[in-house]
Amino acid sequence: MSTTGYGYQALAPEQRDRFARLAAETDRRRTVLDRYVERERGFAFPVRSGEILRITCCDGPQVCDFNAFAADDPSEHFWSGRTRTLQGAHLSVGDRLWSTEPKMRPMFTIIADTVPHGALPFNAASHDLVYARCSASAWRLRFDRDMPNCNDNLTAALAAIGFPASHVHDAFNIFMTTGVDDRQRLFHLEPEARQGDYMELHAEMDTVVAVSCCPGGCSGPENKGLQVTVFAPLDAE
Numbered sequence: 001m002s003t004t005g006y007g008y009q010a011l012a013p014e015q016r017d018r019f020a021r022l023a024a025e026t027d028r029r030r031t032v033l034d035r036y037v038e039r040e041r042g043f044a045f046p047v048r049s050g051e052i053l054r055i056t057c058c059d060g061p062q063v064c065d066f067n068a069f070a071a072d073d074p075s076e077h078f079w080s081g082r083t084r085t086l087q088g089a090h091l092s093v094g095d096r097l098w099s100t101e102p103k104m105r106p107m108f109t110i111i112a113d114t115v116p117h118g119a120l121p122f123n124a125a126s127h128d129l130v131y132a133r134c135s136a137s138a139w140r141l142r143f144d145r146d147m148p149n150c151n152d153n154l155t156a157a158l159a160a161i162g163f164p165a166s167h168v169h170d171a172f173n174i175f176m177t178t179g180v181d182d183r184q185r186l187f188h189l190e191p192e193a194r195q196g197d198y199m200e201l202h203a204e205m206d207t208v209v210a211v212s213c214c215p216g217g218c219s220g221p222e223n224k225g226l227q228v229t230v231f232a233p234l235d236a237e
């Protein structure tokens with residue numbers, strides 16, 4: 001049976017070469033921000049056009065729920081569904097993160113991913129774009145009790161910079177390893193990521209990013225912190 005897609009958005013060869021160079025030239029960068037985000041907490045911060053955001057599993061495997069906004073108009077934000085349609089259900093190097101209508105433009109391009117991608121059941125893969133963020137309501141539905149969650153982490157992180165709770169949106173779940181089984185049900189596995197693994201995202205516009213160290217039990221036996229680093233390439237200055 002043949003299949004029809006939606007037109008995978010591959011980078012042009014010259015874009016691929018440029019991003020490969022930016023990822024390789026780690027000695028030609030200035031550090032703009034370097035921040036440890038504690039386990040079960042969130043953090044919001046600006047990432048300007050041309051800067052590179054690195055998110056590192058500094059303590060071991062840890063899923064990072066990622067939200068992003070246009071710095072000049074937060075009603076334009078990361079669009080999980082459109083990105084899934086254009087790039088796929090799991091993202092890696094060369095994939096771009098797209099914003100909402102009416103602009104629908106690339107917000108970030110993934111330029112580095114050190115996670116080893118192995119053969120997993122039902123083609124499960126790392127860096128999930130399928131699962132919704134965990135929330136107090138979802139935990140009450142499943143476990144009938146209140147638990148720490150990404151929705152609250154992202155809400156608190158954004159409140160600290162003056163964004164309302166309604167700005168929290170479906171996340172890109174970096175380092176989360178997920179799949180769809182033969183009954184079309186979602187499942188997650190322990191992350192393929194190991195301590196020291198990181199992903200780098202190149203900002204295509206001025207943004208505000210919010211991250212959550214997911215407390216939802218998808219990171220292995222214990223929840224951990226994440227290191228967030230923003231670099232400015234020296235060539236761009």
Ligand SMILES: [Zn+2]
Pocket residue numbers: 065133134149150151213214215216
């Ligand atoms: Zn979560």
